[in-house]
Amino acid sequence: MSELQVGLGNNSYTIVIENGLRHRLPEEIKKIYSGSKIAIVTDNNVGMYYGSQLESGLQAAGYETVLITLPAGEHTKDFMVLPRIYDQLLDFQLTRDELIIALGGGVIGDVTGFAASSYLRGVPFIQIPTSLLAQVDSSIGGKVGVDLARGKNLVGAFYQPKKVFIDPQMLDTLPDHYFRDGMGEVIKYGCIKNAAFFDFLKTMHTREELMLHIEDILYTCCDIKRRVVETDEKDTGERMLLNFGHTIGHALETYTDYSKYSHGEAITIGMVAITRLSEKKGITKPGTADEIEALAKQIGLPTEFQVGEWDSFLAIMTLDKKNLGDHLKVILLKEIGESIIQNESISFFDDLERIV
Structure with a gap:
């Protein structure tokens, strides 16, 4: 296992890199979050491999969960996708003291992070990147946002995750x-x-x-x-x-x-x-x-x-x-x-x- 500390004062967090880490995520999340509800945002490709696995593990650890599954692809990183996420968070009655998990590649990390930054003026979130691009780049640093028709990443925020969990073995299912x-x-x-x-x-x-x-x-x-x-x-x-x-x-x-x-x-x-x-x-x-x-x-x-x-x-x-x-x-x-x-x-x- 390797760990890196991103030192940003009150916004500091740890990046954990470990083969097989996905199997221990519920116990790792227990170490940093003592609330009761977790919303997981993923896409239909990643969800097929890891969505139910993560949700079941979190439920077994005593959390109440909702799994929000979005279409895969860059077009999901769109401003008009946000209301769909907000509605499901509201239906779940997620409060600002609870937790959102981004489970997916760069698109899911960006749109979920921006939803977390703006829903109820800010809810803590965790990055679990599943693509190589997300693992080496977009899950780290707190740049979150969505695209507009006139350009990429024109609406967004700087909003740091509480932790980044990277399991290199998740790349085995990556085309x-x-x-x-x-x-x-x-x-x-x-x-x-x-x-x-x-x-x-x-x-x-x-x-x-x-x-x-x-x-x-x-x-x-x-x-x-x-x-x-x-x-x-x-x-x-x-x-x-x-x-x-x-x-x-x-x-x-x-x-x-x-x-x-x-x-x-x-x-x-x-x-x-x-x-x-x-x-x-x-x-x-x-x-x-x-x-x-x-x-x-x-x-x-x-x-x-x-x-x-x-x-x-x-x-x-x-x-x-x-x-x-x-x-x-x-x-x-x-x-x-x-x-x-x-x-x-x-x-x-x-x-x-x-x-x-």
Whole structure:
């Protein structure tokens, strides 16, 4: 078992990483929650494997539970899904002293966390991430929210969980597509903070090899994010480095209505594209984009894209939540392992169409 403490004063919490942890969740929850009611929010894919198992275990431990099951997929991370969650919490008569559990991937974690932050002005919640992307990234740091039609993550809050429980064995039921998707975020951590970790990933050629080292991979990624979040909880400085590849990636997801690329695929494309652009501008060490692209292709992630209406695509980027005033906070690499934040206007992307 590995543990990491996210030190945020009164909002501090522990990340626990342990194979088989799912079997001990009721007793672990007993250690931190003495109330009577727990609402579990999941999706229909994750619920099929783990929803009833968790609910039965919690009931055997003496809790009264409700299982709220949402459709799987990015379209569930929508503002209009919130009333459905609120209604079921109200029917369950959950009070602000009780507990909500997010059991699922990044979508479930984000929408559940935002529901928890806003229902009765704030109810404690726990993250139990079941996808690779959620285990290495979205379950940690307290960024919760939903999408609007005009862009991704435009409504949300900073609301830290009470604890994060990560069982790497839950990845065994994850389809290959979503495992690769999570690897996009894993690559990101090597790019922005840890060249040695990036080089280690280059030695991994199959999912089986990666799973042999998965606890170390999860720990490395979670530790990087933990340290960044402790420095900048509210995303006004260093935490923006975690958005490497996301300005283009989020715009690509929105432009294609979340139907062509998964999140990890979109940010991988974004990492390669923005690095090619910054190489051309003399900011990034030549050959860096080729390194990222080679690793992405080795894992099976896409690295190229086409856009029909560039004006529309660029307009979506201007709505990015990192757009402050007339400037966009652009995350770039000096080289693998060294990232920077740079103030740019949208004109920074004028040559993007010619290099993708």
